[in-house]
Amino acid sequence: MAALGAWGSAAAPARLSRVVRALWGWRARRGLGQDAGAADEGKAAKPSFDDETVQNLLYKMTGLNLQKVFRPVKKELKPPKYKLMTEAQLEEATRKAIEEAKEKLIMPPVLKEREPIDDILAEDKFLEGTETTKYVFTDITYSIPHRERFIVVREPSGVLRKATWEERDRMIQIFFPKEGRRVIPPVVFKDEHLGTVFRQDRHEDILNMCIAQFEPDSPDYIRVHHRTYDDIEKNGKYDLLRSTRHFGGMVWYLVNRKKTDGILIDMIQRDLLDDATSLITLYHMLHPECQSAKAAKEGKLQGVDLIKVFVKTESQKEGYIQLALQAYEEAMATSTAS
Amino acid sequence: ALSPGSQLLKGYRGGHVVIRFALGGCTNRPFFRIVAAHSRRARDGKYLEQLGCLDPLPNAHGERVAGLNLERLRHWLGCGAQLSRPAEKLLGLAGFLPLHPMTVTGAERLRRRRRAQEAALAPADGSDGPGDAP
Numbered sequence: 001m002a003a004l005g006a007w008g009s010a011a012a013p014a015r016l017s018r019v020v021r022a023l024w025g026w027r028a029r030r031g032l033g034q035d036a037g038a039a040d041e042g043k044a045a046k047p048s049f050d051d052e053t054v055q056n057l058l059y060k061m062t063g064l065n066l067q068k069v070f071r072p073v074k075k076e077l078k079p080p081k082y083k084l085m086t087e088a089q090l091e092e093a094t095r096k097a098i099e100e101a102k103e104k105l106i107m108p109p110v111l112k113e114r115e116p117i118d119d120i121l122a123e124d125k126f127l128e129g130t131e132t133t134k135y136v137f138t139d140i141t142y143s144i145p146h147r148e149r150f151i152v153v154r155e156p157s158g159v160l161r162k163a164t165w166e167e168r169d170r171m172i173q174i175f176f177p178k179e180g181r182r183v184i185p186p187v188v189f190k191d192e193h194l195g196t197v198f199r200q201d202r203h204e205d206i207l208n209m210c211i212a213q214f215e216p217d218s219p220d221y222i223r224v225h226h227r228t229y230d231d232i233e234k235n236g237k238y239d240l241l242r243s244t245r246h247f248g249g250m251v252w253y254l255v256n257r258k259k260t261d262g263i264l265i266d267m268i269q270r271d272l273l274d275d276a277t278s279l280i281t282l283y284h285m286l287h288p289e290c291q292s293a294k295a296a297k298e299g300k301l302q303g304v305d306l307i308k309v310f311v312k313t314e315s316q317k318e319g320y321i322q323l324a325l326q327a328y329e330e331a332m333a334t335s336t337a338s
Numbered sequence: 339a340l341s342p343g344s345q346l347l348k349g350y351r352g353g354h355v356v357i358r359f360a361l362g363g364c365t366n367r368p369f370f371r372i373v374a375a376h377s378r379r380a381r382d383g384k385y386l387e388q389l390g391c392l393d394p395l396p397n398a399h400g401e402r403v404a405g406l407n408l409e410r411l412r413h414w415l416g417c418g419a420q421l422s423r424p425a426e427k428l429l430g431l432a433g434f435l436p437l438h439p440m441t442v443t444g445a446e447r448l449r450r451r452r453r454a455q456e457a458a459l460a461p462a463d464g465s466d467g468p469g470d471a472p
Contacts, residue, residue: 129452133402136401136402137431140405141408170399171403
């Protein structure tokens, strides 16, 4: 929740990569030199998560269910406040609510896993045996960004090395505590306990906790997110994340691994044809060499035809999707007839 | 820059700014604050600025945590503050200053003492060994 507070203070009209870049600072690019080269090559060859077009498609698919976004979060009990408003004031209030909802739906960044730090600053062999435990020195100067902070470890063997990422995160949380983050990550993020969370259908809560606890490029963050997405995809619980800020990340993960059948069926069954078409457009953007992408580009197909071409060439569960499409068309026919 | 004359401010004759450890914590649980203070002040008394802390007892991960505000340290060293010997040793271990010569000397003395002890034990074992009654 505090993570949301920090993002809520960003400029209102920005909901896209501009805000993301400002807040996360792209220190991942500045700090880790080798990352910058890889990211640029990725952009030129295939679209990355924070391109304008990709973000637009993912945002459209996320949906804007005000009831779900502003569903009651467990806070201290206060009696409800009633206001008497005219039609115009009600419209104004709804418009402001939509603005705030858009801010709450800003997607957290999807980054590559960080490289482990492995840097020795000094070796003093004659110090061996004087100490039994290591020293961890943190620079607590207030004005340096956390990514550029110096955190060094003097081992009992006399070697002075830079601290590993886990040590860094722990020390920064000790000296500059962030709300919602614990010094030692809670046990719920271990694989054996994630199953219990998924059985209770609390995917969104665990993802929010994960965002508060870990940095977006840490292996734990990526592992928890992937497990959650896999579980959702296995059980078909796509609606749990719809209209939350995690939906975009999930769609990106599934499209990259070509596991789009379940979510396509779910969208057609809920009569969200526009979302289905944007999903397929995204798929074609990411995998331009597949058959349906070429067919779509030649024929400039739209809507249901696009889905049909996609289903014929790229999907595994063809039968199910055909059935769902048929049911949808019948429903459309009966509704237009009646 | 304390000016004598006011009843609240303590005025000293001479003395200089030092960066040293101020001990805090409870019985059997020390905790040091790295502090820039007047040399004539009490060890745990009023200081000019706190520049960091050191926890001498190892934590759950087996590490002794120390925080150092390097920017303010540089400021006080630039103002002409002196360092106490333990502070110099700690900064030498941290890599901010070069290693203190006493750290090296201490390590050598420890190694020499350990070697002497092992040498003393070895002939003692040699004489006791066959003499052990079952």
